[in-house]
Structure formats: structure tokens, C-alpha cells
Amino acid sequence: MLEIKNLHVDLEEEDKTILKGVNLTVEPGRVHAIMGPNGSGKSTLSYVLSGRDGYRVTDGTATLGGQDLLGMEAEERAAAGLFLAFQYPVEIPGVGNMTFLRTALNAQRKARGEEEISATDFLKLVREKARALEIDADMLKRPVNVGFSGGEKKRNEILQMAILEPKMCILDETDSGLDVDAMKLVAKGVNALRDEGRGFLVITHYQRLLDHIVPDVVHIMSDGRIIKTGGPGLALEVERNGYADLKAEVA
Amino acid sequence: MALDDTKRSATETRLAAMVVPDVGCTARARQEALARLRAMGLPHRRDEYWKFTRPDTLVQPAPPRAALFADDEAPVFDSFERLKIVFVDGLFAPHLSDDLALEGIEIDRLEDVCCTSDHWAEDVYGTLEAAGQVPVERPLAALNTAFAGDGVTIRVTGRPSKPINLIYTHEATDSDVFLHHVVRVEPGAEATILENGPAAARFNNCMEIDIADTGRLHLVRAQGRDHERRAVTNLFARLGRESVFKCFTLTANGVLTRNECVVTLTGDDAIVHVAGAAVGDGDFHHDDTVFITHDAERCESRQVFKKVLRNGAIGVFQGKILVKPGAQKTDGYQISQALLLDGDSQFLAKPELEIYADDVACSHGSTSGAIDEDALYYLRARGIPRQIATDLMVLSFLAEAMEEIEAEDLRDEITARVAGWLERRRG
Numbered sequence: 001m002l003e004i005k006n007l008h009v010d011l012e013e014e015d016k017t018i019l020k021g022v023n024l025t026v027e028p029g030r031v032h033a034i035m036g037p038n039g040s041g042k043s044t045l046s047y048v049l050s051g052r053d054g055y056r057v058t059d060g061t062a063t064l065g066g067q068d069l070l071g072m073e074a075e076e077r078a079a080a081g082l083f084l085a086f087q088y089p090v091e092i093p094g095v096g097n098m099t100f101l102r103t104a105l106n107a108q109r110k111a112r113g114e115e116e117i118s119a120t121d122f123l124k125l126v127r128e129k130a131r132a133l134e135i136d137a138d139m140l141k142r143p144v145n146v147g148f149s150g151g152e153k154k155r156n157e158i159l160q161m162a163i164l165e166p167k168m169c170i171l172d173e174t175d176s177g178l179d180v181d182a183m184k185l186v187a188k189g190v191n192a193l194r195d196e197g198r199g200f201l202v203i204t205h206y207q208r209l210l211d212h213i214v215p216d217v218v219h220i221m222s223d224g225r226i227i228k229t230g231g232p233g234l235a236l237e238v239e240r241n242g243y244a245d246l247k248a249e250v251a
Numbered sequence: 252m253a254l255d256d257t258k259r260s261a262t263e264t265r266l267a268a269m270v271v272p273d274v275g276c277t278a279r280a281r282q283e284a285l286a287r288l289r290a291m292g293l294p295h296r297r298d299e300y301w302k303f304t305r306p307d308t309l310v311q312p313a314p315p316r317a318a319l320f321a322d323d324e325a326p327v328f329d330s331f332e333r334l335k336i337v338f339v340d341g342l343f344a345p346h347l348s349d350d351l352a353l354e355g356i357e358i359d360r361l362e363d364v365c366c367t368s369d370h371w372a373e374d375v376y377g378t379l380e381a382a383g384q385v386p387v388e389r390p391l392a393a394l395n396t397a398f399a400g401d402g403v404t405i406r407v408t409g410r411p412s413k414p415i416n417l418i419y420t421h422e423a424t425d426s427d428v429f430l431h432h433v434v435r436v437e438p439g440a441e442a443t444i445l446e447n448g449p450a451a452a453r454f455n456n457c458m459e460i461d462i463a464d465t466g467r468l469h470l471v472r473a474q475g476r477d478h479e480r481r482a483v484t485n486l487f488a489r490l491g492r493e494s495v496f497k498c499f500t501l502t503a504n505g506v507l508t509r510n511e512c513v514v515t516l517t518g519d520d521a522i523v524h525v526a527g528a529a530v531g532d533g534d535f536h537h538d539d540t541v542f543i544t545h546d547a548e549r550c551e552s553r554q555v556f557k558k559v560l561r562n563g564a565i566g567v568f569q570g571k572i573l574v575k576p577g578a579q580k581t582d583g584y585q586i587s588q589a590l591l592l593d594g595d596s597q598f599l600a601k602p603e604l605e606i607y608a609d610d611v612a613c614s615h616g617s618t619s620g621a622i623d624e625d626a627l628y629y630l631r632a633r634g635i636p637r638q639i640a641t642d643l644m645v646l647s648f649l650a651e652a653m654e655e656i657e658a659e660d661l662r663d664e665i666t667a668r669v670a671g672w673l674e675r676r677r678g
Contacts (some may be wrong), residue, residue, distance in 0.1 A: 053624070075635060077632075087628070094648060095646075095647045
């Protein structure tokens with residue numbers, strides 16, 4: 001599904017190297033987690049994969065189902081099935097949430113050569129997905145993320161994921177700023193999307209999200225590299241001992 | 252103050268070839284307007300309110316030629332049930348217009364007014380324009396009052412079943428047109444007036460609007476898509492107690508547009524909203540100059556002006572709220588914003604507040620900036636191509652102005668026009 005090989009990335013404006021050779025393969029139906037201290041390059045990895053400007057890939061490759069991601073525009077990556085749930089979802093005043101969702105879905109369908117969804121079918125789809133995430137009609141009517149609480153923004157991200165049905169989902173610190181109840185709701189939404197055709201990459205600082213979205217594989221990232229890979233137990237180890245021991249171990 | 256020689260000579264040069272139409276009942280108002288104009292002179296680029304917009308091509312005797320614009324888009328408001336009043340190169344075209352009779356409204360051609368004795372419009376023609384010359388001079392409006400060749404008078408006495416649509420087309424590439432309309436809304440009456448079309452190579456339009464207590468008027472204007480035309484519009488409105496005036500203007504294209512709007516709130520609890528959306532690409536200079544005077548208590552005024560500019564287009568906003576002594580509980584709001592789609596475009600803004608009452612709420616803001624890159628990335632990360640995402644952002648930027656149009660069908664029509672304009676410019 002997602003295959004990252006020897007990925008090296010610099011910040012375009014600062015001439016600073018952030019990723020120093022990341023290797024990672026996420027298979028369909030599997031949930032991989034990446035944990036790591038602040039500044040280890042976790043968010044950069046998610047931005048580079050999704051096509052944000054401001055990064056320069058100096059070496060390595062990233063493919064999705066065999067397609068070269070790095071040569072595509074952000075919108076092409078989305079149409080190819082990549083989805084990033086943002087750590088900080090952006091507020092867009094004036095653009096209604098429904099308009100946004102429908103434009104996005106239809107743009108992706110068009111890019112894949114599929115028919116646009118009818119207004120009725122779209123409404124049905126949104127209502128069904130929104131209900132499961134406890135998103136009310138008011139939130140759907142409001143401009144994208146404007147006036148949403150932290151929890152509402154994250155639920156809105158998962159709603160988009162549920163509607164767009166990507167092949168590969170990257171969740172960038174989706175637990176940040178969430179209380180326990182909100183986190184459970186988000187986790188429930190994500191778990192509902194788990195199936196054998198879909199891969200997940202869950203980026204987080206803390207182990208607690210992984211209690212609710214149980215990963216198959218856990219990677220520890222530090223200083224732009226994945227320094228250790230293991231099962232769910234690795235997350236618990238980090239929770240107990242912090243990252244310092246692991247870093248020392250690798251060094 | 253004596254007029255300086257440059258101004259006097261420019262003014263006389265312009266007036267030399269012009270003849271005040273001999274139209275009976277407006278004759279006195281026209282002569283007075285001509286005298287006012289001679290005293291103030293035509294605008295010069297050193298004038299305080301003409302610093303951002305060069306008046307040369309508006310002042311010179313003959314207008315620069317303006318090629319006719321043609322494409323297959325149906326004219327704005329074409330799909331609406333309305334009463335059409337068509338002017339071709341500034342002359343009323345009865346064969347293209349509808350029957351002017353409609354319940355709840357009295358419409359006369361300006362020149363017919365003068366055949367009737369004691370026509371209500373005699374007391375309004377030139378009066379609001381004259382009052383609107385203080386404290387800021389509006390010489391092009393006085394020029395209009397003196398020389399207007401045609402126009403209509405509209406008296407709203409009830410609630411007409413459909414909007415009145417003034418349509419301005421042009422067939423000549425060198426037409427220089429002055430139209431002058433007078434509108435009165437009687438107590439409790441309500442109407443919608445639509446205006447669209449370029450009218451001429453150089454168009455000077457004046458509308459005097461007198462809204463009696465509890466009257467309501469909606470004015471929605473679309474200024475035509477001609478690239479080379481020049482247009483000056485002068486709106487003068489006087490609002491009585493609990494009356495409402497809502498005005499929206501869409502400008503897409505046009506080498507030079509100056510929209511002046513002068514509103515005086517003379518009765519308590521009156522409401523005025525003036526809004527505009529302008530989209531310009533390349534040789535486009537668009538100027539909104541607004542002056543709102545609060546001269547009564549508890550009145551509300553809103554000015555919402557948005558401009559989207561690219562390829563060297565220029566936007567100007569000069570907006571003022573004047574709160575007179577005693578105009579307590581005034582609620583004034585003014586926002587002017589420009590979205591600059593590249594580094595070549597410019598927005599020049601001069602917001603002004605002048606307040607002589609101590610219990611008022613007035614806020615104003617002015618911004619100019621580029622498309623929010625974070626928002627653009629967010630939309631693209633969801634699969635929306637850059638061009639469509641940009642258009643979505645532009646429409647969302649303009650939405651606050653469009654929302655000032657009360658009627659949803661008109662708002663949708665205007666929004667669709669802007670969307671069409673954007674779509675035609677996609678790379």
C-alpha cells in the first residue's frame with residue numbers, strides 16, 4: 001500500500017534536514033503507529049506525503065499502490081487515495097462544510113473517471129456518516145471548521161475520511177487537544193473504517209490513543225529516522241520509560 | 252474660493268460643446284446645477300477625493316472609444332420576472348421596453364414629466380444631488396443634473412409584483428451618456444430596482460432616491476462586462492424614519508469605474524446597507540466612494556466592499572461615516588477588503604469616521620491580502636484542484652458582500668455570475 005524508502009527531506013527555506021532516511025511500509029488492512037519526541041519529523045513526514053509546499057525531497061521515494069506520490073500535486077495524491085487527518089484543521093470562513101465535502105468528493109470522483117454523486121445520494125451519505133460521529137446538521141451547515149471546538153474539528157476530519165473513503169489514512173496527532181470522551185468518539189470513527197483494503201498510519205506522542213486504535217505495528221521515530229519497530233508492546237514501553245532510553249539504546 | 256486656472260479651463264473646455272437640454276420643468280434645476288459645477292470645477296487629480304483615481308478621461312470632452320463587448324452569456328437578470336426599461340446609448344427604447352404600467356408603482360420618462368404640471372419629481376430632481384455636494388464636492392453629479400439626456404422617474408406607492416429592471420446597452424463605440432433617474436418610495440411601500448449593462452463608452456448615471464418614513468428600497472446593480480467602458484455612478488439617497496435602503500453593486504471588468512454613493516439618514520431608526528463586489532483582471536480600475544451621514548437617532552449603516560484583483564488591477568475605496576451631533580445610538584459598520592491574486596495588483600483605501608455624538612457604536616476595518624495558502628493546501632489535500640480551490644476561496648471572500656442582497660434568487664444570480672467570471676479565467 002504505502003511504501004516509503006530512504007526518504008530524505010529538507011525544509012525549503014531554512015536549508016535544514018528534517019527526514020534523514022525514513023523506511024516504512026504499510027500493508028493494506030494494517031494499522032501502523034509512529035511515536036516519537038517533539039521535533040523528530042513525524043508531522044513533516046505527513047506533510048511531505050500529502051504534498052504540502054515548503055519541503056524539498058533530496059533522496060528516496062514514496063509510493064501508494066505503486067504510484068509515485070512525490071511527483072503528484074496534493075489534489076492528485078488525494079484522488080489516488082491518500083488522506084491526511086490534520087493536526088490543526090484549517091478554518092475556511094465563507095466556504096460551507098457541505099459545499100466543501102461535496103466539491104471534494106466530486107473532484108476526486110472526476111479525477112478517477114467516475115460519475116459525480118447526485119445531490120440526494122450525497123445528502124444521504126453525509127447524514128449517515130455524520131450520525132455515527134455525532135455531528136449535527138448545524139456543524140454541516142457552518143463554514144468549514146469555523147467556530148468548531150477542538151473535538152468538533154477532529155470529528156470533522158474523520159467525517160471527511162469516512163465520506164472520501166481513502167485507501168491510505170494518515171492521522172497526524174489526532175488525539176491532541178481532545179478529552180477522553182472526544183478521543184473515544186474519534187477512535188470509534190477510525191475503527192469503523194478499518195478494513196482489509198485500507199491502511200492506516202497513526203502519528204502520536206502518547207500511547208493513550210493506541211489504547212483505542214490498537215495498532216499492528218509501532219515505530220519509534222527520532223531525529224528524522226525510524227529507530228525501532230515492534231508490536232503494540234513497544235508503545236507501552238515508551239509510556240513507561242520515555243524516549244531517552246530508546247535513543248540511548250540505538251546510539 | 253476662486254477656481255484655479257487649470258480647473259476653470261478644463262471645465263470650460265468640456266462645457267464648450269455641451270448644450271443644456273431644454274426640458275421645461277427641470278430647466279431651473281439644470282441651470283442651478285450648471286452654476287454649481289462652474290463654481291467647483293470638474294475634478295482634478297490633486298483633489299482630495301480624486302487622488303487614487305485619475306479623472307482625466309472622465310473630464311476630457313470626448314470619451315476614449317470603447318469596443319463593444321460580445322459573448323454568449325445571457326444578460327444578468329434575464330431569467331427574472333421583471334419590468335424592463337431599456338436604454339440604448341442613453342436613449343429610452345420603447346420598443347425594447349415593457350409597458351410601464353404596473354400596480355404599486357408609477358413610472359414616467361423624464362421628458363414626459365415636464366409635460367405634466369405639478370409632477371412630484373420636480374421637487375426632487377437635482378435637490379438631493381445639490382444637498383450631497385456638502386461637505387465633499389461631486390462635480391460629475393452636478394454635470395449629470397445639468398446635462399442628463401434621459402431617465403425615468405419612479406414613484407413606489409405600494410408593493411409592485413416584480414422588480415423594475417433598468418437595462419443599459421450600447422451600440423456606438425464613442426457614446427457619451429448621461430442618465431438621471433429620480434425615485435421616491437412612499438410610506439410603507441417597497442420595491443426592487445435592478446440595473447445592468449455598460450450603457451456607453453462613457454457613462455454617467457445619477458439616481459436620486461427619496462425614501463419616506465417606513466419605505467423600503469432594494470437596488471441591485473451589475474455594471475456589464477465591457478472591458479473598455481468608463482462609468483461613473485452617483486447615488487444620492489435620503490432616508491426617512493424606519494425606512495430601509497439596501498444597495499448592492501457587482502462590477503466585473505471595466506477600464507474605469509467610479510461608484511459614488513451619498514446617503515443621509517434623516518429619520519430615526521432608518522437602515523442603510525451599501526455593498527459591492529468587484530472582480531478585475533488586468534486593465535481595471537474600480538473606485539467606491541461612499542459617504543453616509545447619520546442625522547437621526549438609532550440608525551444603522553453598513554458598508555461592505557470586497558474586491559478581487561489580479562494582473563495589475565487597481566481597487567480604491569473611500570468610505571466615510573459621519574455621525575452628526577444628536578445622532579445617538581448610531582450603529583455604523585464599514586469594511587473594505589481586497590484579495591490580491593498576485594503581486595501586481597493594488598488596493599488603495601481611505602476609511603474615515605467623523606463622530607459628533609457620544610453614544611454610538613461605529614466600527615471599521617480595511618484589509619488587503621493574498622489567498623490563504625494554508626486553506627488552499629487544506630482544500631487541495633482533500634482532492635480539490637488548485638484552480639477550483641482558489642475560486643472557492645474567492646467566492647467565500649466575496650460572500651459577505653453578496654449576503655447583503657436580501658432576495659435569495661438575486662443573490663444566487665449574482666453569485667453565479669461571479670463564478671462564471673472566475674471559471675472563464677481558469678488557466
